Amino acid sequence: MKTIKTRHIIPLAALIALLITAGCSTEKNTAQSRWWHSFNARYNTYYNGTLAYIDGSLEKENGNKDNFTEMIPLYTVGNKDSRELGKSNFDRAIEKSQKAIKLHSIKKRPQWTKSRKKTEKDIEWLNRKEYNPFLWKAWMLMGRSQFMKGSFDEAASTFAYMSRLYSTQPAIYGRARAWLAKCYIEEGWIYDAEDVITKIKRDSLHWRAVKEWDYTYADYYIHTGRYAEAIPYLRKVIKHEMRRKQRARQWYLMGQLEAELGHKENAYKAFKRVIRLNPPYELEFNARIAMSEVMAGTQSKKMIRRLKRMAASDNNKDYLDQVYYAIGNIYMLQKDTANAIAAYEKGNTKSTRNGIEKGVLLLTLGDIYWDKEDYSNAGRCYGEAIGLLDKERDDYEQLSERSKVLDELVPYTDAVHLQDSLQALAKMPEKERNEAIDRVIEALKKKEKEERDAQAELDAQQQMAQQGGMGNMNNTNNMTNNATDKSGKWYFYNPTAVSQGKATFQKMWGRRENVDDWQRVNKTVVSLDNNPAEMTDEMRDSIAAAEAAADSLENVMDSAQNNPHKREYYLKQIPFTEEQVAESNKIIEDGLFHAGIIFKDKLDNLTLSEKTLRRLTDSYPDFENMDEAFYHLYLLYSRRQDKTQANIFLDKLKRSYPKSQWTILLSDPYFEENAKFGEHIEDSLYAATYNAFKAGKYEEVSTNTSLSAKRFPLGANRDKFIFIGGLSKLNSGDSNGCLTDMQEVVSKYPQSDVSPMAGMIINGVKAGRQLRGGKFDIGDVWEHRSVVLSDSDSIAARKFIAERNTDFTFMMVYSPDSLNENKLLFELARFNFSNFIVRNFDIVIDELNGMHRMMVSGFRNYDEALQYARQLYKNQQVMKLAQKGRAIIISDSNIELLGTQYSYNDYDKFYEQHFVPLRISTVRLLTEPSTIEFEKPDNGEGGETDGLYNGGVIEEGLYINDDQPATGEADSGISIPVEPENTPATGSQDDNTIAIPVEEEKAGGNADDGGIVIPDMQQNNATNNGNAQQGTTQTDNNSFMIEPEPQTDQPATQDSQGFEISTDVYDTNANGNAAGSQTQQGNAQTDVMTDAVEPQKQPEQPQQTKQPVPAVPQKEEPAANDTDELIFDFGDDTGTGNSNANSSTNNNNGNDSNNKQNGYDLEDEYYDLDGF
Structure with missing residues (x-):
């Protein structure tokens, strides 16, 4: 008997569950479907997403x-x-949020009885773009x-789209704009x-968004250096x-x-607040340090004693x-x-972390030495x-x-x-000399000894x-000797470890440029001999002698002359003989000469240079x-406007060195002109020479070379003159002269x-190639090839x-200085995110031959790439930024x-020959995901793993039309072109087609509950237009609306395989009554292409005096064309579509005021995210 009941109950329960979920499809917009999708989104995907967000925030906070x-x-x-933490x-x-949006987004408008009056709030609700009252939290997450x-670029795209999606709901809109x-x-x-802040100031800010804007204003004023304005926020x-x-970090800030x-x-009070909150030790320690510094002006001795006590504590070692x-x-x-x-030197000696704190200390110490002209110590600190x-x-x-x-100067000053x-x-008495050495x-x-300890x-x-x-000491100790840090990063991702490696390298080798063959003095790109020469007997003997000397070095080190702890080691370096003194003087002369020039010029x-x-x-x-020393002294006194001293050294130069190059240079009648304008004259001469070379005027x-x-033997462009001169000789038939100039x-x-x-060029000649003249523009990057004279046979065959x-x-190819690369990257990422949500296109920037290439990959064939390019060309913002590049x-x-x-121009010719004539598929290829997985859910509304696709945000609605012009770009919205449907109203949409949702913009007005009032609009009833053709109509907000084909008024039906999009257009008179509506059947679609609509500023309303009424479920009167039977309040100010709409509006206003007065917001997403 028990078995029979169970056998009947299980199928019955499954049938009931199936019927319930089948009635809660996203293709339907009823009270049941809204409740079901809100409930499922909140406690399924969104809940898992919040847990991941909290874990990531904890990891970031603790690390x-x-x-x-x-x-x-x-x-x-x-x-x-x-x-990178978390x-x-x-x-x-992000994945869970996208999944919640994909599975539970409700875009379809609810059915409405045409004879029923609409309030302003009803009209606002009916013109929303998203009807799931909870889904805004998934977008926010x-x-x-x-x-x-x-x-930040991805987040900006999300919040920009979110502010457009919820433009009729001021609370959500205000939050989204704050995050944007x-x-x-x-x-x-x-x-x-x-720009965002200025626009939001023009509008009345909903009280639920004030908290987020407090964060935004504080962050904005801090970043712009307006600290006095930042403090109140x-x-x-x-x-x-x-x-x-x-909170402790914020008090420290x-x-x-x-x-x-x-x-x-x-x-001082703010830093003291930090300590009261019992923060992590490092924050507490820095707060105490800061307290000592801010009060040092009046209590310096007391603060120094306090700091010295902190230095004596083991916790602060x-x-x-x-x-x-x-x-x-x-x-x-x-x-x-x-x-x-x-104190600074002691801090440098006692430092154990080699972190940024030590870097700041050394920078400050180096600045003091710099001001004192102690360049040796300054160079040590800076290095x-x-x-x-x-x-x-x-x-x-x-x-x-x-x-x-200082790296260039200090070796000379130290040597002197x-x-x-x-x-x-050497001049001291022996006793004093020995005492100094000791x-x-x-x-x-x-x-x-200190180093050993x-x-x-x-x-x-x-x-x-x-x-x-x-114990606890190890918690704060940075063990930078390990290959990884606490977060598990590799050695080269640990900045402290890398800085230690740099410091060690510089101690051994000094500061070196990051180039190939850095250890070589002559880094010429030309090898003098391609084949290594065999060693001669003399070379072998020299190497053997060097090895023998190295082998005996250990024995010699034990001698007194090579032991730095013995007097003999220092006595050996002291110049006692005349030859040693002369050698020492040469070192001093060289050091004084180069140091004097560096003091003057750099x-x-x-x-100091004069001295x-x-x-x-x-x-x-x-x-x-x-x-040359006289020449530099002449220049020095000329800069000082001391003509007497300048002429003295000029006379010495002419009298003692009449044939010197410096005498000839100063005797040049153009010397003064070259000194003042020589750089500009040489640049102009080179520009003229280059233009003459391009024009073939050899x-x-x-002559100019x-x-x-x-006139400019030491000019900045001398190398370019020689190079162009050599190329002009090649065109004149002098190949040997060309090679000579290239060698120079x-x-x-x-x-x-x-x-x-x-x-x-030289390597190519050595490889057996012949030099040939020809006209070309070395600045034309579109003709540039990096493999010209040394390409291999395998490469040449390709x-x-x-x-x-x-x-x-x-790809877009451009010069890095010709455009704003970061701005272009952001606009391109926003374009991809807003228009191709079901496809993941990777954006990579690389560099080749001095040109940057921004590449968008992920296209499976040529047709997809061309459709993408055609749609991108209609985005005016991207095209304006990339106008100096080549697509x-x-x-x-x-x-x-x-x-x-091959060069870029070579590929253009190839492209025009092979790809331009091809016929392109008219199928909307980019609306399909790159990979499709079909999984039939167990019930009508999928669980954590349900859905047709996994991944990005997927919404149902319109196709994209490449033939429509792009609208003006708003600062926060993405204009989406619309393609009119040619299928009949009862046609079905392919199961595998993903489309962009309908987004109709309505101008905002004023409402007594803080909402948006829809102003009067002229009636555009399709019934009165008869069989008028579809076209575009200019609306009041300068946007274009694509009108649907006229159809008879009848209830909207749903096809078994498509998504139903209601296209009702409501027109109201001054009293808010409905003037007319139109419903389009099946998949017929309407879109309004407009900039992002912001709520209009609302005039002040008199304060409500009635008592707040709690929001409770309202009993709905039966309606002929409305199937809603249950009403659930999620606190999102949504209308219910019943005859008690006016009462609902008033009640909601009371609730809004009550929450505001109580000072808390139960819909605040911070509660869901554990305060993060």
Whole structure:
């Protein structure tokens, strides 16, 4: 008996479940379907997405490392080193959000009784683009996840589309616009953010969006440096913040803002608030340091004592660089430079982390030495700091330039200082000399002992860490010797480890340019001999002698003369004999000469340059380059406007060195003109020479080249003159002269831009190729090939392939300086996201021969790529940005030949011959996913794995029409062209076709409940138009509406295989009554192409005096054409389509006021996301 009941109950339950879910399809818009899809989206895909989002946010919060030496960002994603944290979880949240939107989006309008009156709220509700009252949270989750993982361009596209989708709902619209502005701010697009902020200020802001805009305004004013305006909004943000750790960070940021404005007491109170919140130790420590610094002006001694106590604590042994940096800053406020330098140096010595904090300390110390003209110590500090600091710092460029100059200067000044010291020791009595040497030896031993102790302590800490005995100390210790950091990054993704490697390399080799063969002095691109020569007997003997010397080095090291701990080691270096003194003087002469020129030309320190060069000319009259020293002194005094001294050295130069090149140069009647305008004259001469070369005027080229050699022998364009001169000789038949000039370019100017091309010509001749003249434009990149004279037979045999059904790529080729590459990338990504949601097109930027190529891949054949290109051409924003580039459609197999074997113009000819004549498929190929998986769900509404496709946001609606012109681009919306349907009203849509949803824009007005009022519109009843042809009608908001074909009024029906789109057009009179409507059957579609509509500013309304009424389900009166029986309130202000609409409007207004007065919003998505 029990078995019989179970056997009947199970099929009955399954049948009931099937009937319920079958009635809740997204193709229907009833109370049941809205409730079902809201419920399913909330507790299925969206719930899983929120869990992933929370996990990712926790990972980012716990792993975030702020740079407390500068202003910390409001959002942790603003830290580039922390941006990758939680990325996998955020990707999962995005995937779940997309799935919720795909499965539960309701685009179809609900049915409405035509005889029933419509209120303004009903009209607004009926003109929505999304009827699932919960789905906006899925959109918000997707955009926030993209934002938190650092994909600000993707997030901006999501929020821009979301603001358009919910343009009739002010609360959601305001939130979306706030996040859009934040995306622009974090991306660095301040002008775009200002545009969004300016437009939102013109409209009344819904109270539910105020919280999000507080965050936005605070972030905006901080990024723009308007700290006084940021502070009030930041205080509101702190009140809104639900996470304790984030609130502590925000109070620290508040303290930084107050300190920048000079409000020391307010800053002190803000930092004190940080400590009260019991934040992580690093944040607490930095707050205490900041408290000491802001109060140092009035309580300096007390603050220094407090900092020294912090330095003595074992908990702070890894933060000693910051402690002593703060002590040094306090001394600098007191103008006590000596104690400040001592504190900074001690912090440098005690530092264990080699992080950005040490880099800032060294930068500050280097600046002090720079101002004191102690360039040796300044170079030491700068050289180590440059590997520890971020390249995007505002002062990094200055640091880099100073470091380069000091790398060149310091070897000369150190050499002079060393030789002066050695000569002074040589002149000392033996007793004093030995005492001085002993002091040096003692200092060396002390330094070595300190280094050994530090290394032993570090080894002990590492050993204890491996044994798990470090306790809490190990939590804050950065073990940078490991190949990976705590987040599991590889060595080269660990900036601290990389900086340590750079510092070690620079200690061994100095600062080197990142080029091939960096260890070679002469980096010419031409090999003097292709075949390595065999070693001679003399070379073998030399190598053997060197090896023998190396083998005996260990034995020699034990001798006193090679032991730095013995006096003999130093006595050996002191010049006692006349020969040794003469050799030492040569070193001093060379150092003084080069140092004086660097002081004058690169440091603009004329005083120090004069002192150095005058010592050279006065103390060392036998210097071999004395004529050049006189020349530089003449220039120095001329810059000082000291004509008397300048003429003295000019006379010395002419009298002592009449045939010197510097005498000839100063005797040139054009010298003064060249000194003032020589750079511009030479540039103009080169431009004329280049134009003459392109025009084939080789005699003019030869004349100008000779003039350049005579008048500008040391000019900046001399290498280019020689190169063009050699090419002109080739066209005149002088191939040997051409090769001679190419050799001169390679040997004298190996770092020149034209040196590689000259080397290719020489290598080609050595390979047996013949030089031939010809006209060509070396600036024409479209004719450029990188494989010309040295291509192999295998490469030469390859040709373009005219294959149609293979993978294709659409690319835009452009000069990197000709357009805004970041803006173009964003607009292209937004175009792809908004128009091809079911396809994933990858965007990659690479560089070839100095040109950048933005490539869109993922096309399965030529037809798809061409359809994409045609639709992209209609996007005015993208085309305006890319107007200086060239668009190319090319197969993946042909890309590798482009720019190497063949030029871009070669491919254009090939394309016109083989691809242009092809007939293109009229099937909408890009509306189909690249991969299709069919899975039949167990019930009517899929669960976590249900749905036709997995992946991006998929919506039902219209096809894209390539024949329609693109509309004007709004700042937040994407214009979608519409293709009119030619199928009959009862036709079906293919199951596998994914289409873009209908988005009708309605002008906003005023409502007494904070909603949108639909203004009067002229009646466009299709019934009155008879059998009028379909066309476009200009509407009041300057948009174009494609009118559907006229059909008889009848209830909309649903085809078994298609999606039903209702195309009712409501026109109202002044009283809000419906003037007419039209329903189109089957898949007939209507679209309004317009810019993103923003809610109009609402005039102030008198305050409601009636008591708030809770929102409760309303009993709906039966309607002939409405099948709704149940009403569920999700708090989204949606109308229900019943006769009690006016009452519903008033009740909702009461609820809205009540929530506002209570100060909380139960629909706030922050509650779903655990405060993140």
